[in-house]
Amino acid sequence: MPMKILLIYPPFPLGKAMSSVMCSPPLNLLYLASVSDEHNFKVLDLNVDGSYGIEKIAREIEDYDLIGITCMSFTFRIVLNICRIAKKKGKTVLLGGFHPTLAPNIIDKFKCIDMIIRGEGELTFKELLEGKPKSEILGLSYRENGKVYHNPNRPFIKNLDELPFPRNDLIDSSPYNYLWIPAWVCEASRGCPFNCQFCCVTQFYKRSYRTKSPERVIEELLRVPESAQLVFFVDDNFTLNKKRVMRICELIQKTNLNKHLVFVCQSRVDDIARNPDMVAEMHKSGFICFFLGFESFKQTALNHMEKDYTLDKVKKCVDICHDNGIMIFGSFIIGNIGENKEDTRKTFKLMKDLNLDFMMTMPLTPFPGTKLYEEAIENGWVDKNLKWESIKSGESKPLMCTPDLTRDEILELLSESYKSFYADKGYVVKKYLTSYWSSKFNWTHKFLLKFMKNGITKFIMNLNHIVDENYQSAY
Numbered sequence: 001m002p003m004k005i006l007l008i009y010p011p012f013p014l015g016k017a018m019s020s021v022m023c024s025p026p027l028n029l030l031y032l033a034s035v036s037d038e039h040n041f042k043v044l045d046l047n048v049d050g051s052y053g054i055e056k057i058a059r060e061i062e063d064y065d066l067i068g069i070t071c072m073s074f075t076f077r078i079v080l081n082i083c084r085i086a087k088k089k090g091k092t093v094l095l096g097g098f099h100p101t102l103a104p105n106i107i108d109k110f111k112c113i114d115m116i117i118r119g120e121g122e123l124t125f126k127e128l129l130e131g132k133p134k135s136e137i138l139g140l141s142y143r144e145n146g147k148v149y150h151n152p153n154r155p156f157i158k159n160l161d162e163l164p165f166p167r168n169d170l171i172d173s174s175p176y177n178y179l180w181i182p183a184w185v186c187e188a189s190r191g192c193p194f195n196c197q198f199c200c201v202t203q204f205y206k207r208s209y210r211t212k213s214p215e216r217v218i219e220e221l222l223r224v225p226e227s228a229q230l231v232f233f234v235d236d237n238f239t240l241n242k243k244r245v246m247r248i249c250e251l252i253q254k255t256n257l258n259k260h261l262v263f264v265c266q267s268r269v270d271d272i273a274r275n276p277d278m279v280a281e282m283h284k285s286g287f288i289c290f291f292l293g294f295e296s297f298k299q300t301a302l303n304h305m306e307k308d309y310t311l312d313k314v315k316k317c318v319d320i321c322h323d324n325g326i327m328i329f330g331s332f333i334i335g336n337i338g339e340n341k342e343d344t345r346k347t348f349k350l351m352k353d354l355n356l357d358f359m360m361t362m363p364l365t366p367f368p369g370t371k372l373y374e375e376a377i378e379n380g381w382v383d384k385n386l387k388w389e390s391i392k393s394g395e396s397k398p399l400m401c402t403p404d405l406t407r408d409e410i411l412e413l414l415s416e417s418y419k420s421f422y423a424d425k426g427y428v429v430k431k432y433l434t435s436y437w438s439s440k441f442n443w444t445h446k447f448l449l450k451f452m453k454n455g456i457t458k459f460i461m462n463l464n465h466i467v468d469e470n471y472q473s474a475y
């Protein structure tokens with residue numbers, strides 16, 4: 001008997017205002033929905049439709065047999081509220097994603113969660129839908145007759161090419177965008193072999209790294225909805241294997257995908273510094289921006305977090321990108337162990353001296369299961385009774401202090417980082433009126449009108465949704 005299954009992506013902190021600037025398709029749910037033809041799926045992305053308050057969710061849930069929800073640590077509070085509504089309606093509630101995988105004991109504590117699929121979801125979900133006895137399904141945690149069982153882990157999928165293609169047809173592609181450019185996402189590999197102390201990926205994928213074949217990657221790109229003009233590769237480390245990247249580039253050019261799509265990926269400073277020829281080829285194939293986790297510009301802090309790159313590579317990496325017309329979106333952590341205010345401000349200055357194109361900062365966060373969490377607990381930097389279920393996803397207050405900085409100081413530095421970078425007129429004028437008119441960056445001209453027309457108007461129209469308490473508490 002076919003089931004009606006509702007897969008929910010919970011809302012991000014800033015609601016509609018955020019989604020008009022950046023809104024990413026729920027790729028995980030599209031993969032999950034691909035594992036069975038027998039059942040009927042609906043994917044509900046609450047980032048797209050800001051009108052979903054508690055009553056509307058409750059009405060929607062009514063129609064379904066199984067409610068699956070994806071969950072990150074910062075969305076756990078909202079997810080839990082949705083679980084409670086679903087449970088009240090007598091539905092079966094299933095969670096998956098990083099938070100339930102790395103903190104599976106939440107099922108022991110919260111009776112509104114019936115099942116958790118830990119780790120990669122596809123095969124476990126398939127077996128569950130096929131009706132295999134729960135006790136035999138690897139990677140499943142479940143409640144039965146009031147008792148909770150955590151089955152052994154499921155080994156990682158050996159050949160990622162065997163996965164069915166994501167069910168892109170289940171959602172309307174039009175709301176999805178990255179900085180106002182109509183966008184889609186693609187996954188070419190899973191995991192990362194590095195061992196950064198703060199990172200959840202190392203724990204989730206146990207430092208494994210598996211790739212899809214370049215041919216399969218192209219197949220996925222060919223299925224990207226027509227409306228998209230940009231594809232973001234969600235891989236943690238797209239450039240790890242140069243030979244493979246070169247082959248993907250070759251195939252992108254052969255299939256002319258770069259005629260109507262541009263690409264953004266996540267990479268590492270050392271990969272870029274080592275491989276200027278790869279970067280040149282990537283730009284030729286339509287790559288326009290690299291998302292790089294610099295985290296800090298203090299070597300001892302990088303060593304402490306086991307980031308495994310050295311600062312002498314930074315200038316080289318930035319020059320290689322800019323010489324090839326590739327923008328850099330730098331990501332930094334505020335409150336690294338071993339950094340004081342002065343060190344942090346040196347990092348702010350370097351971001352501009354290096355001419356980075358965009359940056360974002362995040363407070364050091366002790367996510368469940370990470371090595372950082374253990375260290376923070378041991379040293380009393382975080383409350384040992386930290387309850388993710390009471391943290392609002394828009395909450396900006398850092399969750400831990402460090403030996404050099406209080407939580408309030410980290411908060412001040414976070415706000416200072418954005419002011420010092422984006423509100424510094426000299427910097428923005430220099431960047432936007434000089435660099436992007438050079439021939440290397442001529443691809444930016446194509447998007448400029450779009451930025452102005454769609455972006456600014458939509459953003460202003462939706463400003464009232466920013467950190468909207470009602471929107472948050474609606475769940």
Ligand code: B12
Pocket residue numbers: 011012013024025026027028029031032068069070071072073074075094095096097098099117119120121122125187191199200201234235236361362367368393
């Ligand atoms: C792309 C991405 C984003 C996109 C989101 C796109 C989207 N709509 O999904 C954007 C840029 C918006 C984003 C934002 C943020 N992100 Co992010 N993101 C990622 C990234 C790089 C890839 C995610 C992805 O698409 N993977 C591919 C899919 C197929 O895998 P998956 O999501 O893991 O899903 C599989 C399983 O987890 C499982 N599964 C997942 N959901 C469900 C649900 C059910 C019902 C079942 C059965 C199974 C299941 O099955 C899936 C298929 O195998 C991950 C790192 C990573 N490697 O996953 C970080 C990651 C998920 N992000 C993270 C963080 C911290 C954030 C931010 C807080 C960052 C910030 N500075 O604001 C925000 C969170 C905003 C919020 N909700 O509060 C952390 C989460 C840590 C945690 N414990 O919660 C990660 C792990 C990065 C890291 N290294 O720590 N992110």
Ligand code: SF4
Pocket residue numbers: 192193194195196199200201202236237268293307
């Ligand atoms: S390189 Fe990136 S994905 Fe890999 S462990 Fe470090 S932070 Fe995580």
